[in-house]
Amino acid sequence: MAHIITIGNQKGGCGKTTTAVNLSAGLAVLGKRVLLIDMDPQGNSSLTFGINIEDLHISMSDILLDDNVHFKYNIFSKGNIHIAPSNPTLNYAEERLHTMEGKATRLKEKIGEVESNYDFILIDCPPSIGILTTNALMASHWTILPVDVGFYSLVGIKQYLARIEDVMEQNKNLKILGILVTMYNERNNISREVMAKLKGSFKDKVFNTAIRRDIKLTEAPGHLQTAIEYMWRGRGSSDYLALSNEVLKRV
Amino acid sequence: MAHIITIGNQKGGCGKTTTAVNLSAGLAVLGKRVLLIDMDPQGNSSLTFGINIEDLHISMSDILLDDNVHFKYNIFSKGNIHIAPSNPTLNYAEERLHTMEGKATRLKEKIGEVESNYDFILIDCPPSIGILTTNALMASHWTILPVDVGFYSLVGIKQYLARIEDVMEQNKNLKILGILVTMYNERNNISREVMAKLKGSFKDKVFNTAIRRDIKLTEAPGHLQTAIEYMWRGRGSSDYLALSNEVLKRV
Ligand SMILES: Nc1ncnc2c1ncn2[C@@H]1O[C@H](COP(=O)(O)OP(=O)(O)OP(=O)(O)O)[C@@H](O)[C@H]1O
Ligand SMILES: Nc1ncnc2c1ncn2[C@@H]1O[C@H](COP(=O)(O)OP(=O)(O)OP(=O)(O)O)[C@@H](O)[C@H]1O
Ligand SMILES: [Mg+2]
Numbered sequence: 001m002a003h004i005i006t007i008g009n010q011k012g013g014c015g016k017t018t019t020a021v022n023l024s025a026g027l028a029v030l031g032k033r034v035l036l037i038d039m040d041p042q043g044n045s046s047l048t049f050g051i052n053i054e055d056l057h058i059s060m061s062d063i064l065l066d067d068n069v070h071f072k073y074n075i076f077s078k079g080n081i082h083i084a085p086s087n088p089t090l091n092y093a094e095e096r097l098h099t100m101e102g103k104a105t106r107l108k109e110k111i112g113e114v115e116s117n118y119d120f121i122l123i124d125c126p127p128s129i130g131i132l133t134t135n136a137l138m139a140s141h142w143t144i145l146p147v148d149v150g151f152y153s154l155v156g157i158k159q160y161l162a163r164i165e166d167v168m169e170q171n172k173n174l175k176i177l178g179i180l181v182t183m184y185n186e187r188n189n190i191s192r193e194v195m196a197k198l199k200g201s202f203k204d205k206v207f208n209t210a211i212r213r214d215i216k217l218t219e220a221p222g223h224l225q226t227a228i229e230y231m232w233r234g235r236g237s238s239d240y241l242a243l244s245n246e247v248l249k250r251v
Numbered sequence: 252m253a254h255i256i257t258i259g260n261q262k263g264g265c266g267k268t269t270t271a272v273n274l275s276a277g278l279a280v281l282g283k284r285v286l287l288i289d290m291d292p293q294g295n296s297s298l299t300f301g302i303n304i305e306d307l308h309i310s311m312s313d314i315l316l317d318d319n320v321h322f323k324y325n326i327f328s329k330g331n332i333h334i335a336p337s338n339p340t341l342n343y344a345e346e347r348l349h350t351m352e353g354k355a356t357r358l359k360e361k362i363g364e365v366e367s368n369y370d371f372i373l374i375d376c377p378p379s380i381g382i383l384t385t386n387a388l389m390a391s392h393w394t395i396l397p398v399d400v401g402f403y404s405l406v407g408i409k410q411y412l413a414r415i416e417d418v419m420e421q422n423k424n425l426k427i428l429g430i431l432v433t434m435y436n437e438r439n440n441i442s443r444e445v446m447a448k449l450k451g452s453f454k455d456k457v458f459n460t461a462i463r464r465d466i467k468l469t470e471a472p473g474h475l476q477t478a479i480e481y482m483w484r485g486r487g488s489s490d491y492l493a494l495s496n497e498v499l500k501r502v
């Protein structure tokens with residue numbers, strides 16, 4: 001059975017998509033079969049793999065809302081990474097989900113159709129703790145929390161962890177895989193301060209791998225590439241490969 | 252009457268809160284009476300002004316949901332800046348708003364109670380185009396779109412502009428005050444590329460002022476200060492003062 005991992009944090013811009021995309025690429029390089037599910041209406045993960053999100057006939061919103069639309073109809077592949085894309089129609093799905101029975105477990109019900117085909121399923125989430133992220137957490141065994149090195153991110157962790165605890169009451173499988181420090185720059189005091197605070201509060205729940213700030217990570221999506229494709233020898237790609245190895249040890 | 256400005260973009264981490272906080276401070280330095288409304292459940296703007304968001308008896312969620320709770324009961328002041336704070340209870344308000352009559356104009360109805368006391372009302376929004384941002388846009392005359400220099404932000408503008416156009420059909424006062432480039436670093440190709448693309452597509456709608464990357468802007472909130480208080484002579488504070496002047500010319 002696949003390890004299902006939600007990559008979430010309601011703080012915006014902390015590196016959720018960059019982590020979902022590059023951890024998928026890293027695990028694939030290590031020989032794992034990976035499905036990346038895009039649960040963000042922005043569709044950033046889908047875009048990075050070159051999917052034209054504006055012309056999709058089916059996307060994650062159909063999978064969540066329509067019992068007759070099966071998961072296998074919404075899977076694209078790039079190399080040995082499979083992607084289940086989203087687009088802004090997911091904003092309407094979010095509103096409609098609020099009125100549905102079993103609104104929090106729509107993804108969990110559908111993911112069973114494809115789970116056995118993969119070693120890992122990663123789920124990229126929007127910057128919120130609403131029904132889309134709840135669906136991802138209800139379907140998952142693990143969650144990774146990317147945290148960029150800023151004051152707002154530190155305070156935001158408490159809010160995300162509170163939502164995880166709510167979900168853990170219903171999904172007994174859910175555990176925290178780790179807190180991932182992103183955009184780390186050892187020359188800045190604030191980076192070292194945030195890292196020290198996180199290690200102090202969360203101890204070994206903080207990944208040993210920190211993702212360093214690397215302009216190649218910002219440039220790669222514009223070329224519709226993962227960092228590993230764009231700049232194999234760069235900081236970003238080696239950090240995400242190190243993270244992939246650490247994830248394999250922790251699951 | 253006050254100029255009411257929504258600071259929004261569903262792309263996370265593009266500098267909405269940093270702009271809301273420091274533009275408020277800049278306009279106040281220029282002698283304007285400013286109210287900052289925090290419409291983000293994270294409560295980052297509120298936190299920056301030292302408000303203990305966990306112990307609030309009243310917050311923006313009460314203003315939106317309860318006809319009997321008046322705006323004036325939810326206003327704190329720091330110097331000559333007033334703040335209407337939020338906290339994570341706004342997540343529940345968002346869910347409940349979906350079931351209410353006139354869900355999109357709750358803020359517009361209440362803002363009338365205090366509008367005449369201010370020259371500017373700025374509204375910090377969450378990273379989404381849901382009901383909270385719609386409430387802010389329905390109550391506003393203007394919107395500012397912070398855009399950080401990355402690929403995902405460029406593609407996200409289209410989605411936010413689509414939502415603005417929807418709202419403009421009902422709120423005839425709403426206009427785009429400007430697109431604000433944030434985290435600009437002239438040494439990076441991607442910064443120059445994003446700036447060129449924005450000026451190409453949006454011409455004079457792009458503010459002449461770009462907010463340069465400045466670590467002091469990341470450090471200031473941790474000291475519960477605006478950049479103007481924390482580092483008067485820094486890049487960040489002078490860029491936000493320049494923006495404040497440009498806003499005064501544009502309204
Ligand atoms: N380690 C890094 N070094 C440099 N830039 C990075 C790094 N990680 C992410 N970025 C850039 O920072 C921006 C924000 O990252 P990203 O979009 O992955 O965050 P997110 O949490 O998915 O955002 P959202 O909340 O909008 O979903 C992007 O432009 C991305 O390219
Ligand atoms: N010009 C800048 N230079 C350096 N750091 C910046 C700059 N602007 C913002 N930051 C930092 O980048 C991070 C993201 O900014 P901010 O939180 O203001 O964005 P946001 O759009 O409000 O995020 P969210 O989508 O979560 O509401 C913060 O840590 C902030 O301190
Ligand atoms: Mg993202």
Ligand SMILES: [Mg+2]
Nearest residue numbers: 267268291295
């Ligand atoms: Mg913010």
